[in-house]
Amino acid sequence: MGEIQIIQGMIAKMGLQYFNPGTIHRVEVTHINNPKSFYVQLASLSEDIMLLEGRGNPINVEDIKIAKHVIYKSKTLNKYVRGVIECVLFKETSASCTVYALDYGCRDKRVSSKRIFLPEMDIDCPPMALHCQLHLCEPKELEFEEDVIDAMKFFIGKHTAKMTIIYRAVDKLTVELKTLECPDDVATTLGLLNFTTLTSYDNEVNRFQAATSKSKFVTYKAKNVKVGDKLCVRVQSGDTAGNLQNVFAAQIDGRGCGVRVGEPPKFERAYVIKVTKPGAKALVKLIDWGKEIEVDFNDIKCVKVAAYTELPAIAMYCTSTEDQIFADGLDECSQFLIEILELGNGKDVPHKITMTRMDIPKDEQ
Structure with a gap:
């Protein structure tokens, strides 16, 4: 199968219709902010994503601009990945950038223009990272403490996880996550160990049930x-x-x-x-x-x-x-x-x- 056909297959697998509530997917967790915000890749796409990470020519400083798609060396991931430039600070013949890793969900600051390249393949491919949150997992206080985030990283580990879709929104999936390190799902384990609260605050508005909002x-x-x-x-x-x-x-x-x-x-x-x-x-x-x-x-x-x-x-x-x-x-x-x-x-x-x-x-x- 050619590279273009492989990438077209990847794009097809990222359609929202592929993530209906109740469906189960094998994923790799690529970046964790907290239990209400983390990113995953479909395990079946991990090798194919490497096709998108090929480096072309080094980028010229004058071509660096906000929202430009590039290949860059991520300090967080310790490898070259696809990214989109979010912020630029210029100085004479160089620049320092903030770049978001499209296929992993992390963000690198102070990326030197010397570590930024044009993509080898000029193809419009959406991000391969899915934004997720754990179902029935709320902070005990206003925000999640650092030890909660560390515990979540520990229980997820380095292995692939089984992800069950609970709710689907345009910008985030609510999921249940099970890994080899957890006797129960991750949210239940965090709750039983008193890291989090096993509950849900539904602040999403159902457009088919909610009354029409008055203009304000x-x-x-x-x-x-x-x-x-x-x-x-x-x-x-x-x-x-x-x-x-x-x-x-x-x-x-x-x-x-x-x-x-x-x-x-x-x-x-x-x-x-x-x-x-x-x-x-x-x-x-x-x-x-x-x-x-x-x-x-x-x-x-x-x-x-x-x-x-x-x-x-x-x-x-x-x-x-x-x-x-x-x-x-x-x-x-x-x-x-x-x-x-x-x-x-x-x-x-x-x-x-x-x-x-x-x-x-x-x-x-």
Whole structure:
């Protein structure tokens, strides 16, 4: 069988219809954040994934950009894997990146551009890592303690595991996991040993049973800044010093919502600007990034938690003086020190600032 046919078979196996509740799969656990967030690969795909990890030519620094798919040397996994660039810090002829391992679910920071390559195979293949959470496994306090995470890693071990699908959502599978190291499933073992609580808090909304949510207009709070403040920031959006969004706040009025974006998918705070295609799409603004994007209605969720709107927005609309315009423009995630010279209104009038570039430490190059 040719390489293309093998990869097409891999993609077919990753369809959501393949993971119906009640189905059982043999998997390898590739990365653990906590019992409510870990990643697995289908054991049957582990050898075939190596086809996607072939290295092409070294990447040119000028070709490095956010969301670009690459092959890189992962410190976490100690091998070359597929990744997507999430953040870049440039310095002259080099760069330092944060890269997400598409097929394993882990994230590496401070990856030197010298360890990044173009993929040998130019093919559009979705991530091979499945995001999962254990069924009936809740923290005893607000969050899971480190000893809980260590215990979970111990009970999972290095062997393949038997995974039974309990619930299926677009962005995460709720599963029961059994391994050689556990007399019971992992969640039950953690609960019986008093690491976790054997219960479930169902905060998911069933769209077929839940009443229609009322539209709710919200005001996102602004980060308090004043003239003379000096902040360490990174560029979220905008490509010139005269028009950029920094990582801090703006007061924005609109229809509050959560929007599923990115790869791996996650929800960002946003507000709806306008419906662009009735019943299908809307233009929204990501308040913590300062970006406007068009999204499907399926990727929008109503805001139901007060804390979602009470926390100040992160993006701050800024402009710099003409004598600070950089010849090479601005790249997303470039880092600067800024000083507030004049306050804007946090909405359509930008704060006036001065900017100073930040260098990459030598140990990150």
